Amino acid sequence: MLLVGGITTSQAQGKYMTQKGVVSFFSSSILEDIEAHTDQAAAVVDLQSQQIAFIIPIKSFQFKRTLMQEHFNENYMESDRLPKSTFKGKILDLNADALAKGQSQRVTVEGDLTIHGVTKHLTVAGALEQQKGTLLVNAYFSVAPADYGIEVPLLVRENIAKIVGIKVVLTCEAVSQLTVK
């Protein structure tokens, strides 16, 4: 009994989670800038297995203009049919000891990003920092909408950038803190 309990807590210590991750994206073109953010990304980081995963509900993205938001959901992301984007990957160069000492470190994450039902394998640079009971995750990378089967009609092709920058900011709590109910 004691042994089992010991194992579960040690496992739990390596895991961090959040339901309120902030993800934003930015598309800049000559005609207009498009910016959107959500604070409803769910993420989990397992330091022991060095795995990371997150889920973003597409409809939770907020835009400056109502019409942009409507077009994003209806025409580009088809969020009724494909309600979420996911990422599943592995941290390649994690230095657990340095992290435990509270040092911020740059890491490389390799994994599968699914947007609009299309999955692509990619490598992303990010930063990790461990603070008392929380794990901060930052990443900035870019994607091309065309790679994910997102069609932009000719008429508005100049309004939407070919490459869209994505910023991820997660403040994950240790799982043991979250599962106590």
Added chain:
Amino acid sequence: MQTTFPHYRGRLASFLVVLLSAWAAPAWAQDDLLGQLENQKPAATAPEPVAATFKSTRLISGHTIETPGQGTLVFLISHRFGTINSGAYNFFGLDQAALRLGLEYAVTDKLEVGIGRSNIEKTLDGFVKYRAIRQTTGSKVMPVSVTLFANSAMNMLRDDRTWYTVPRRMTFSYQALIARKFSPNLSLQLMPTLIHRNLVQDNTQSNDVYAVGFGGRQKLTKRTSLNAEYFYLVPRTKPTGARNALALGFDIETGGHVFQLHLTNSQGMIENHFVANTRGDFFNGDIYFGFNVNRNFTVRAKQGFRK
């Protein structure tokens, strides 16, 4: 024997693979972080509003349940040519035009106000639209959206008759717009309507005109849809000579514009004109070709984007 042995071995191998994967699957699912995250996800706590029931604030001539979203200003140009059966001399109606220019502004996500000016009877109109109930899914299901609409319109024609006072120039329209988005492509709307005219032609006419409107849209592609709208006038209050308004439309949406093309038997573009004063016989060729052009401007950015 030698031919059947490898075959047998292959079958055994595949049997073992199936057995192993069946045994390994639950363990693998446990290790899959994404799967765990899915399981951890709390049940939807907030009702999720259904968006984009219609493309525009107008179905064809009438209003939809939609309001443009807080801080959005809509410039709406509505245009109806003459009847198609007016012949080649009138270029099948294109020589004539009825026009309404309108500005609409969404004060909040629920409340919209608007003004407009039609060249028919030089009418000036103003309206208020309020989204009372919103169709939702998720933790709380609301099957329909309901928007309340009221407008007042004034005939601004020059007139020497001293008794033709401001109150006598006024008409008022009230509508409950009830709509449901049945699927991403199909939305239907029911529109019980009351039109109050302060002045009527003679005492056989009712000041109040009741009508029930039906309408809907069927999306054809992501950016185009077919629309239809019909107003049934309640016979007891129907003005003499008025017909039920029927309209068929086609919406094309581009970046910031919605173009709406339509065929209708009414030339008016405000409720008093197209519900209570439709004269055309659709099936006799009294069809007006027309269009609406919507242009949206963001006057005030949504919360979280304000500088």
